[in-house]
Amino acid sequence: MTTSPLDHPTGADLALAAATAAAAVLPSVEPLMAAGAQPGNEHVTAAFSGAAIAELEGARTGRIAVLVGEELTDALAASPLEGLDLAAATQPALDAVAATLGVAARAARTVDLDLVVSDLGADFTVVPLIGAGIAASILIQDHLLDQPVDVAAAPVAAQPEPTAAQQLADTVVDAAPPAPAQPVTQPVAQPVAQPVAEPVAQPVGQPVAAGGSVTPLPATRGIEMLHGVDMEVTVELGRTRMTVRDLLALTPGAVLELDRAAGSPADLLVNGRLIARGEVVVVDEDFGLRVTEIVDDARAV
The missing domain is CATH 2.30.330.10 (SpoA-like)
Known part of the structure; x- marks a missing residue:
């Protein structure tokens, strides 16, 4: 039986530090926060609409990936500038992950969601990035987390008490692909200090109103999330x-x-x-x- 790097604090801390660095530069309307590392499986892509993968070079080689929701892919599709694709938009985030791992990332490439798991292999770690919902996820091959790396340069902020969205992130990779039309009620998400309503069947990355309906984002906000993307x-x-x-x-x-x-x-x-x-x-x-x-x-x- 093989052991995951998540069995060792160093691997989990490194994955969380890498995802935290990526969250700071990944295009998003809402600020993103890394919600905790967990083992990946074949269902990890079910809640997302786009993916990019980068090869790593340096002291360690391997692959890392980022999964994004409809918010970013729709903004890219609506952009008036041609030549701006998902790989270009997520390159800074992948570069940030690579830098935290002590290596460099090559030019990213956009891949079909169905190919992400096979491109990474059987053993990889997932760190969901939480905004108004699960907006993205960072995927890192496990062998890249095996060796200790000084994460002092990218410290992980203290995590607040988990919200319902974070509790959802803790189980998202173990869940089967969601049913297409049935809203899901969370009977266990009872308010402790403040009432929280986070239905799990809402589209990834969309703000959720108290009644469970999805609040559409204005088109201008979708374009604004691309303002920090570098272009040649x-x-x-x-x-x-x-x-x-x-x-x-x-x-x-x-x-x-x-x-x-x-x-x-x-x-x-x-x-x-x-x-x-x-x-x-x-x-x-x-x-x-x-x-x-x-x-x-x-x-x-």
């Missing part, structure tokens, strides 16, 4: 085409003629998509761009 921005002066022979013949001092006249505006591209044009300027001895035109979808070429 490029300023392009012009382009040209060359043969392989000419490319191989390039030497220092060679001059290339571009397809842009002198004085023409430069293009501002976000993840390869043209969104603006402007004038090249110098700011504190560095090049900059003064935006003079915003390009809409109909005019972008």
Whole structure:
């Protein structure tokens, strides 16, 4: 019988510290909190709508993953900026997990939910991230938690008394996929200090009203949760085409003629998509761009 790293405080503390670091940078409308590490199983993806996985490199190699709910995937689908996918949006969270483990994460890739468990293997640990509900989960292969790592750089905050949402997180990976239409009543969730109403059959990451109905999030709030996501921005002066022979013949001092006249505006591209044009300027001895035109979808070429 194999033992899980959760049998040792070091493994559980490390997983919780890694998930806490991820919670601080994962896009979310509500602040997220790591709810406690637990062994993963084949049902872990049932409550989520998207997943991203990253390979780790460094002193230890392996895989980590993040599962997200409809709140984030819907915001990505509604984003006016192309090229922003789940892997890009969750890369900072995966980087934070890797840094806590003492390694580095490679570029993340979006995967189908059905493939997450097989990609991670049989032994992995899950840490749910709680907001208004279970908004996300961090998955870490168990062997990455076997060796002690100094978690002082990412201390885990003292955990308050568990709410009904946290109690739900303690059992979510052991539950079978939820029934599609039946609301579930929690007879055991009696109020201790303050009344709490957290029906378990609500969509992940959605605020829940006292009567059990789901309060839809305004579309603008969905976009706002992406405000902290990094995107690659490029300023392009012009382009040209060359043969392989000419490319191989390039030497220092060679001059290339571009397809842009002198004085023409430069293009501002976000993840390869043209969104603006402007004038090249110098700011504190560095090049900059003064935006003079915003390009809409109909005019972008």
